[in-house]
Each structure stands twice: as structure tokens, then as C-alpha cells.
Amino acid sequence: MNLSKMNLYRGVQSIIVFCLVFTVSKAELESDVSSVILLSHSLGEKTLETRGQINVRSLKSGLVNIVQDSSFTTQDFKEAAEANEFYHLEAVVRYNGVERTFLTSTKACLLYESQLSDIITIHVDLMGNIYGVSLASPHNQQCTGSVVDFEPEFNTTVLISYMEHGPVPDVAMYVQKIEQEKVAKERGETKDNRSFIAKYWMYIVPLVLVFMMSGASNPEQPAR
Known part of the structure; x- marks a missing residue:
């Protein structure tokens, strides 16, 4: 187990132990x-x-x-x-x-x-x-x-x-799942299923604001 994986495992384990009531x-x-x-x-x-x-x-x-x-x-x-x-x-x-x-x-x-x-x-x-x-x-x-x-x-x-026994989380399975998602992301195997707006909203919003401000500063002249 590498250092990053070990740290991740310990971090998740600490959170679960802190929240779990024995x-x-x-x-x-x-x-x-x-x-x-x-x-x-x-x-x-x-x-x-x-x-x-x-x-x-x-x-x-x-x-x-x-x-x-x-x-x-x-x-x-x-x-x-x-x-x-x-x-x-x-x-x-x-x-x-x-x-x-x-x-x-x-x-x-x-x-x-x-x-x-x-x-x-x-x-x-x-x-x-x-x-x-x-x-x-x-x-x-x-x-x-x-x-x-x-x-x-x-x-x-x-x-x-x-007190009665409560469910015990599977920490090892959770860490393994995170590691698999990390490796898949590095290889580019993960697919982005978000919509067009969800992907590029940071570009769309500024354009909309520019058009709105342009229309407010240059109102149409009334027809003669």
C-alpha cells in the first residue's frame, strides 16, 4: 500500500470511528x-x-x-x-x-x-x-x-x-472504490455525463451578462 493510499485509508477510518457509536x-x-x-x-x-x-x-x-x-x-x-x-x-x-x-x-x-x-x-x-x-x-x-x-x-x-448493534461500514471497500475512480480518471476512462450548460456554464454566464449590459446601455430609439 503506497503512502497516499495509506493516508486516505487512515483519514476515512478516523472519520468513521469518530461518527460511529459503538x-x-x-x-x-x-x-x-x-x-x-x-x-x-x-x-x-x-x-x-x-x-x-x-x-x-x-x-x-x-x-x-x-x-x-x-x-x-x-x-x-x-x-x-x-x-x-x-x-x-x-x-x-x-x-x-x-x-x-x-x-x-x-x-x-x-x-x-x-x-x-x-x-x-x-x-x-x-x-x-x-x-x-x-x-x-x-x-x-x-x-x-x-x-x-x-x-x-x-x-x-x-x-x-x-444498546444494540448498529451497522459497521466497510472501510476497505470504500477506499478501494476511491482508488479505482482515481486511476480511471487519470487514464481518461471516466465519462462526463453532464449536460452542455452544466459543462460550460462558466463561459455562458459572462456572455449573457455582456449582452444584457449592452442592451441596457444602448436602448433602442423610439420609432418616428
């Missing part, structure tokens, strides 16, 4: 460390209060359990829903001596109309680390304004989201 399935996690996720929540601009915690026993098997208790009343959620406020959830993840904090939100009316049914998703990267926690409501994405009566107890589903 993914992994749950069976290929490099580590499976248990972790604890501490949950705190708030309504609107109120201060955060303790909600509970999620104990992640195994990311590979998806073994988790959640212990929680709402510190807000049904009336609190109703008032926040009527005021079109947001429900905020803070998740503090602790594992291997590392602590990370994530904040996620949803409309309070969605949570209120779903009678505190929500979905907490734990996002895991290829190293087996938790890189995100998100909150969603199984209710519709638009509030209906209906008034419901329920006990202020959360009905939470905990999901673990694993």
Missing part, C-alpha cells in the same frame, strides 16, 4: 456491578423530597427492585396538574464508588391522570455503566383535564435499556 447487547456487558439509585422528586418549583430508591442487583439479568413512598398528596398532584406544572425526578446513581446525578421531568397532569403510574428507564452503555435515567408516563402525551380520585401511591415499572 453499541452492545446486555449479554456482552463488560461488567455487571450492582448499584443503587436514590430517587427524589418535586412538583413545580418546590424543593426536592425523598421518593425512594431502586436497587439494581444485575444489569445483565435485569434484576431490580424498587422501594418508594410518595411524599405528596393527591391534592398536590391535582393542583400541579391544573397549574400545568412539571413533575421532576432526580436520580442519584451509586456504583463502584462513583456517583452520578440525572434529572428528568414530565408533565404533572400526565402523572396525575395516570394515577401515578410511571415508567423509569435505566440506560446502560457498553461498559455496563448507567449513563442515564429517564421518566415517562404510560398515559397519553396530552392531558385531557379529567379529574380522578386515587391513593397517592406510585405504580412504577422499571426498565433497563441496552
Whole structure:
């Protein structure tokens, strides 16, 4: 492989590696460390209060359990829903001596109309680390304004989201194609299928401008 081809190969490879997001399935996690996720929540601009915690026993098997208790009343959620406020959830993840904090939100009316049914998703990267926690409501994405009566107890589903394998580009084939096009161009084997205007527009445009300027500077004399 000559020097120019090697440089081209490295350049294309660097671009693809920079843009490619490496993914992994749950069976290929490099580590499976248990972790604890501490949950705190708030309504609107109120201060955060303790909600509970999620104990992640195994990311590979998806073994988790959640212990929680709402510190807000049904009336609190109703008032926040009527005021079109947001429900905020803070998740503090602790594992291997590392602590990370994530904040996620949803409309309070969605949570209120779903009678505190929500979905907490734990996002895991290829190293087996938790890189995100998100909150969603199984209710519709638009509030209906209906008034419901329920006990202020959360009905939470905990999901673990694993990355999946994405397509891997064939760098060698791409470099070979570029080299073939380069050699064909040097030999004159490539055909220019462009139209006449596309080929010679740089000559046509100046001529058109000259004619237009000539007509503007020498207007025709009015007929007698």
C-alpha cells in the first residue's frame, strides 16, 4: 500500500470511528456491578423530597427492585396538574464508588391522570455503566383535564435499556472504490455525463451578462 493510499485509508477510518457509536447487547456487558439509585422528586418549583430508591442487583439479568413512598398528596398532584406544572425526578446513581446525578421531568397532569403510574428507564452503555435515567408516563402525551380520585401511591415499572448493534461500514471497500475512480480518471476512462450548460456554464454566464449590459446601455430609439 503506497503512502497516499495509506493516508486516505487512515483519514476515512478516523472519520468513521469518530461518527460511529459503538453499541452492545446486555449479554456482552463488560461488567455487571450492582448499584443503587436514590430517587427524589418535586412538583413545580418546590424543593426536592425523598421518593425512594431502586436497587439494581444485575444489569445483565435485569434484576431490580424498587422501594418508594410518595411524599405528596393527591391534592398536590391535582393542583400541579391544573397549574400545568412539571413533575421532576432526580436520580442519584451509586456504583463502584462513583456517583452520578440525572434529572428528568414530565408533565404533572400526565402523572396525575395516570394515577401515578410511571415508567423509569435505566440506560446502560457498553461498559455496563448507567449513563442515564429517564421518566415517562404510560398515559397519553396530552392531558385531557379529567379529574380522578386515587391513593397517592406510585405504580412504577422499571426498565433497563441496552444498546444494540448498529451497522459497521466497510472501510476497505470504500477506499478501494476511491482508488479505482482515481486511476480511471487519470487514464481518461471516466465519462462526463453532464449536460452542455452544466459543462460550460462558466463561459455562458459572462456572455449573457455582456449582452444584457449592452442592451441596457444602448436602448433602442423610439420609432418616428
